[in-house]
Amino acid sequence: MDLKTIYSNKPKFVVREIGEELILVPLTGNVAKMNEMFTMNETGKFIWENINETTTVEELEKAVTDEFSIDPETAKNDIELFLIQLVTKLKI
């Protein structure tokens, strides 16, 4: 999974924090697709916020493992699934 691509696409979204969750509104060609906005739960929000220019998947796994006190295998599977969904939904 290319986290750099996801990171480079972050500015194409307008984000609002709602409690522990996030709402993302995509901008495509400078036109917001309001019918395609979507939400992230606490874990998704944590992953999204921890994707930066140099983040690796391994670093994400460790961060999620530490933050949510889950085993590395579960964290790895959750992150993989989340990133696949993210790329599909964000169409990047």
Next chain:
Amino acid sequence: MQDIIQLNIADFLVNLHSEFPVELESGYFPFISNPEIGKADVDIYSFIGIPENPFYNYQLVFEAENAEQKFYSIYKSNNELRFIMYDQQNVNQVQQIAYLNADFSEWKIYNRLEPDIKPMPLKYPMGPIMMHYLTQKCGAVMMHASNVYDGEKGRIFTGFSGNGKSTMSKIWADAGNLVINDDRVIIRRNEDGYFVYNTPMFYQDVPKKAPLHAIYLISHAPANKIKKLAGALAVSRVMAFCIQNNFEKQLIQNHLNFFGTMCHEIPVFDLGFVPDAGVIDCILKHGI
């Protein structure tokens, strides 16, 4: 500029200036107010004749159209916007060119010259577009929704076209409640809470206002069923029905902030309903 017509829409003051006599769609008549001393929330200057080459150095940023026709297009340069409004009776014919300044406080509307016909500067879709940017300027929102008031509680019903907004309004009206509007409303927040207003429509109705206590996302169902929504899901579901032509981040952020706060303070429900008076009992018993 000679004549000024002042409109009071959702307690916003709109001054319409014109050197020439203009005409308004009849739905605006009840919203005409006696001009008050003081600054209007937005000034509109109406002209006759389409300017030449109005989009030089402007970039197309948004187009509202469907398979049959165009509604309007938006161009942008240095934070100023320019619009083409298309005539809805004559497909793709330009009705007006409109300029909006950077802080959304002033419109210049250039109406197509039509011999022996008074210009209608707020002719659809110009009027709703003007109202949309008025709400953006003033921290309010415009939504596709019906709104009813029972004298104590104000409720919004929103959903996709065909999901029953007008049906719901009729059910409440038949039970003796006040319908603020069954299609399009402006929502504002002041120190006393959130308030819902009707806006000028294609038919005449007096200006109305009601407090807001609950928001229902409606759909037809085999039985009445209410489920409370919360958090990001509630915000995203409600915001999907706001009127917007957002093509830049700040405008979207404004809406996200408004709906994020509103949906935290005003309860949001998913409501599947059977179209009869039983839904009122269901709401009073299980909702707000």
